[in-house]
Every structure is written in structure tokens, then in C-alpha cells.
Amino acid sequence: MGNFWLLTKREWSERVMNRTFLWMLFIGPLVCLLMLSFLFKAGDEGKNSINVLIVDPAELMDHRVMAQAEHEVHYFFIDDYVEIEEFRDGSQYQKFDAMVEINEKILMNKKAFVFYRASPSMDVKMQLKFQMERRIEELVVESFTNLSIDNFRRIKQPLIMDFRNVYDPKNESSDLESWVGFVFGGLIFLFIGIFGMTILRSTAKEKSNRIVEVLLSAVKPRQLMLGKMTGIALAALFQLAIWSVLIACGLWILRQTIFPDMMNPANWQGIQMAADVQNQVVMAREGLSNNPVLDLVYARIDYAWMSVHFVFFFVAAYYFYGAFFSMIGAMTGTESDGQQFVMPILLLLGFSILSGYMYIHYPDSTFATWISYLPFTAPMVVMIQLAQGVPIESYYLIWIHWLIIVLSAVLMLQVAGKLYKNGILQFGHRLRLSQFWRMFKS
Amino acid sequence: MLEINNLCKSFQRKIALDEVSLTVGKGEIYGLLGPNGAGKTTLIRIINQILEADRGTIRMNGQLMTQSQLANIGYLPEERGLYKNMQVEEQLIFLAQLRGLTKKEAQRNVSHWLSKFGIQDWRSKRVESLSKGMAQKVQFIAALVHDPQLLVLDEPLSGFDPVNVELILTEMKELKESGKTIILSTHNMQSVDEICDRASLIHESKKLAEDTVWNLREQHNQGEYMVRFKGNMIGFVNALWTDFELLGHEEIGENRFLAKLKMRGASQMNDLINALVGKVEIELLEKKLPSMQEVFIDIIRGKEEVHG
Structure with missing residues (x-):
């Protein structure tokens, strides 16, 4: 055990004291935060204040749209036809950001075209739609009913067809949560890919610089292999922990400084207005803010729950996949050899990520059942299941999946240990597939 | 000190060692001779528990060799290897700790040996910045830093200039005088003549001769x-x-x-x-009397003539 920890410590130090690793410790979270900021901004992208030209040759609108002073849409009217090209190129129209075509059939078909120069923000689009719809309602009531506009609005309700899973009648899970699980699962496989390659390179390097013979005269091959894998795993977990802390701090700072208004309900005009005309129930369920990314990051992820399971499944999956990387590293004849044998492992990692996508879309298929039990893909599926929410009565299944991965990892480590022992002192050859079987037999 | 009985080892169809037996006495320098590919390195790896023998036994001080006895063995492999990006002292302490020393003991021993070999100024340097000869010295220290009873040295003189060859030979003699046992695998026959007490010759996986160096030379007089x-x-x-x-x-x-x-x-x-x-x-x-080089050639040629 003493030697195992010595090997682990040395490997950990080599990774962590590496200048690139230290740089990545800070650059990684910084890049993540920049990307998140970009996504937050993208969720609220577009021009926030626009001038809209209402082309109304039939003069239906009567030069009136209920624009509000504090809102960012400014309306201008013209009672004549304006061609798109004319609007696009005519100097007199350049001050307008968008043109709305109102034709005489609008009261019947409820359809209008909006031609814009640059795509407006979601908020502005919703304001425009809301205000235009309110005006059209007034015209419809005036033309076809004897009702007052207030009465009309009171009785007007769209039909709500709310599709719900019989096993989730409160609709607590959603696609958005599934994608949270997908991101966590993806992180598991991303880190396995990165640090698996580190295992392979480090093993091949020890082999090529011949230090391995000195080490093997003091420790058992399996001890050496596990010490290396554990040292690298600790470095990976250390990096993840630092990243998590830095990203959490960064998100807090972003919330306090750059995006303070996004979490304030008073700023969600679009949602409020849309709720008037659409369906309050549906909209309320969509999230706390009108920015889905922001909502996902700040409100929907149960970080503690996901993180605890993440660590367990990451460690199990890491040792499972790490065994493959270790055995390839030990079997290589030269440091650059063996790249071709890494490709199937990387494809498996890619397949596992893809399987998460498939699971989200076809959760009840036979394929989904299979991939939830296969040790290659189970970590991804389980993270999605955990994000969606697992009923307490079937929570034990999560740990069955984990146990399957752990047992598979133990089995693979046995196989890898044997190949490692037989292959680590073979030098200068060109690695062939048949050698795996020969080394395993011998 | 070390008793090897009927050791056999094959790699797939290739026989590397065939019923090899030899005895190394305590406090002697034992030469392990043989042409390339004879099976010397395989034998050395089995002694160091890096490889497992198919058959046969190895006893050290009367006890069957186990992993726990590796702390009493120092090993210098033919293919030298060190972690290139580790500092000299840090690396030697790490290797000594792997052989069972506490960190304090390791630090003390490393300091002693670095001074003895005159490379204490290099203790904080990375191995990659050392010259080949300097790295060889570090490797040699790594083999004996944990004060082992038995030293197994595979080509310890290769890569050294004549001054350092003399330094290593002197060190081996001193180690012998302090009661250490040394198994020396080498092609440098002059060093065998000079410092070995006994020697054996392995050829094509079999032991062909074993005796004191003097007797071997006398026999081929x-x-x-x-x-x-x-x-x-x-x-x-x-x-x-x-x-x-x-x-x-x-x-x-x-x-x-x-x-x-x-x-x-x-x-x-x-x-x-x-x-x-x-x-x-x-x-x-x-x-x-013939030199060990002549004895070596004589035995190998004699064997080939018999087979021819």
C-alpha cells in the first residue's frame, strides 16, 4: 500500500506541478465563463429599440397601435403600398428597422409579414407581436361583434393542450433537465478522454525511457498501473474541483455585475405580455426568466445532487476506460505506437455521448434500456436520469448501474493488469492486434 | 547469499533459461558472463522478481525469494532509465522510498551518496539537464541508495569514461569490503579479471561453466x-x-x-x-594464464565446435 501511494503521489505531482496543467486550471474556467456569458447574451441578442413602419394601404389600423412610452418599439404609418426592394434600398426608409405589411385580409387570416434589416431581440419581437395583436383584436371586435373590447378579452382563451407523461403528471422533468444530465455525462466522457490519453502517454513514456524496469524491481506491475491511474484520476478530480469552484465564483460575479437585471422578474416584459395573450400556465413552466440559458444555469441545476453522483460515476467509468488506455500504453513498442488502437476507444467515448442524445429522444426504447446497463454508456444515461429526477422507489437502480460499471472496471483491470505485466517489458516491436491475445494467454 | 536452482523460463516458443543453477556467496563479486541473447538479462529480471520463472527456485539467505525481499536488492538495469523531468535528489528519494526507506532515511542516504560521487551541486537539477555520464552516476546511486545486501548490476560500466570506470570499480570493491554481495553482468572482461571472485558463463540459455575466476583461467591454461x-x-x-x-x-x-x-x-x-x-x-x-576474455571465447568456441 505504501508503494501504491508513493506512485500515486508522484504521478499526481507530475500532473499538477506541470505548467500547462496550472495554466489550464485557470484558463479552463475562464473560457467556460466567457462561453456562458456569450450564451447569456445570445439568449437576449438583437436590437432592443427599433422603428417599425406599418404599411397599411387599407388604413385598417387607423394610425394607431398601443405603443407604450417605456417600450422600445416606435411605430410609423404609411397608407400606401411599399415594395420590399423599395423599403430595403430607398433612402427615405433607411431610418426604419422593420416593415409590417398589413393587408385587408388580416382580420380573417391573422397573418402579417415583418421584414427586418437586423433581427430584433426576442423581447422586442414579443412586444411587437403583443401590441399588433392587441390592435387587431380591437378591429375584430369592432367589425364582427357587439362586445366591448374588455369583455372580448375576458372570454377569449386559447385551447391548452398540455401533454403530460402519466408517470410524471406534475411534469417535473423536462428536456431542459435532460440536457443538464447530458452536459454532466458529457463532462465525464470528456475528462475520461483527456486523462485516458494521459494514462496512455505516461505509460508509453515510462516504457520508452526505461524507468519502468527500475520501478518493476521494487513494485508489482499491477501496483504500478493502479498507482499511475489513481494519481492521474486525483489530478482530474482536483482540476474538476478547482474548475467547479472558479466557475461557481465566476457565475456569482456575473450575476452580481454583468447580468443583474436578467434575474429580476420586473424586467421580463416579454414574458408578462405574452402571458396575457398566450397561456400563463405554459409560460410559467418554461422558466423563471425569459433567457433559457440563464434560467438553466442559475435555477434548474441541483448542483450538489448532480456533483455527488458525478464523482461516483466518473471514478467508476474512469477506471473502466482507463484499463483500456493502460493496456494499450503497456503494449506499445514505441511512444508513438498504439495510436491506431486508441481510435476504437475514442469512438466508444463518442458513441457514449451520442447514446445520451438518443436516450433523451427515445427514453422508452429497447436501445435506451440496453445502453443504461452497458458499462460503456451507462454513466451518460444515469446522469440524464438523475437530472430528470429519479423516483425514490427506483433510486436503487442508479446504484445497480454503478455496481455494473464498478464490476466491469474490476474485470477490465484484471485483464489490463495481465497484459500490462506481459507487455510492459517488450520493447521496439510494432504493436499488432494478435499480440493482445498472445500476451493475455501467456 | 543467493541460491538459484534449475531455473527455466520460456517466452512463447523461445527458451530463455534452461535449468540454470548457480550459487552466489555472501560478500563476493560474482560475474555473470555470456554473449548477447544468452539469457543473462532474463535471469537478472527473475532475480529481481520482474519476471516469473516457469520452473525452479531462488533462495536468498535460505528463504524463498518473495516481493518483500526486494528491499534487500539493488538493481541497475542495462537499459538506463530515469524520470527526465524530476530533480536528481527528488528522484533518488522517491526510488529509495519505493525500496522501503522512510523519507528521512532516504534523504540522509541520498545526501551521502551524492557527496561521495561529487555531484551534490546537481541535486536540484532536472535529470534531462545532466550529461550522460552524470545520469549514469545517478542511476548507479539509485541502485545502492537503500543500502541493499545484494546488488545486481547489468553492464554498470557501459557509458562511463575511463576515470569514472575506475571510480565505479573502486566503489564496487569498497562495497564488497563492507560485506555486500554483487552480481555483475558485463561484457567488460578486464573488469571481471580485476574484481570478480567467481563467475559463470551462460550461453544459449544454459550455464556452461561456473567457478572462481582464477580456476576458470587455470582450467583453460x-x-x-x-x-x-x-x-x-x-x-x-x-x-x-x-x-x-x-x-x-x-x-x-x-x-x-x-x-x-x-x-x-x-x-x-x-x-x-x-x-x-x-x-x-x-x-x-x-x-x-588466459584472460577471462580468452576463457570466454574458448568456452563459446568449444561449445560451437561440439555442436558443429
């Missing part, structure tokens, strides 16, 4: 003598008559010669002295 004398060469040849055969001679000065002779029949060294006294002035007379 061709009955040759070297004579350095002052006088007349014709007189010298006449004195030899039919009892001795002159194999060759060299004039090394004015009327001074060095001659190589071979005895004929039952002639002894005393007969030679009697024959020469009064004819020439004898300056030196010695029985010429």
Missing part, C-alpha cells in the same frame, strides 16, 4: 610462459632444445627480448629455469 631476458637469441633458442617450443619473440631493447614459450611433454617451470640459467640473464618468468 595452455601451458604457456613468458620470459623476458638479456642475452643472445640464438643461445636462448639452443637452450630450449626439444623440451620447449618457442611460440614467438619480440626484441624490446638492445639484447633484450620477450619470448613466449610452450612446454612440451612433462616439462615444468623448474626445467625451463635450469635450461636457461647460464645461457641468458632471466629478468622475468611467468606462467601465462
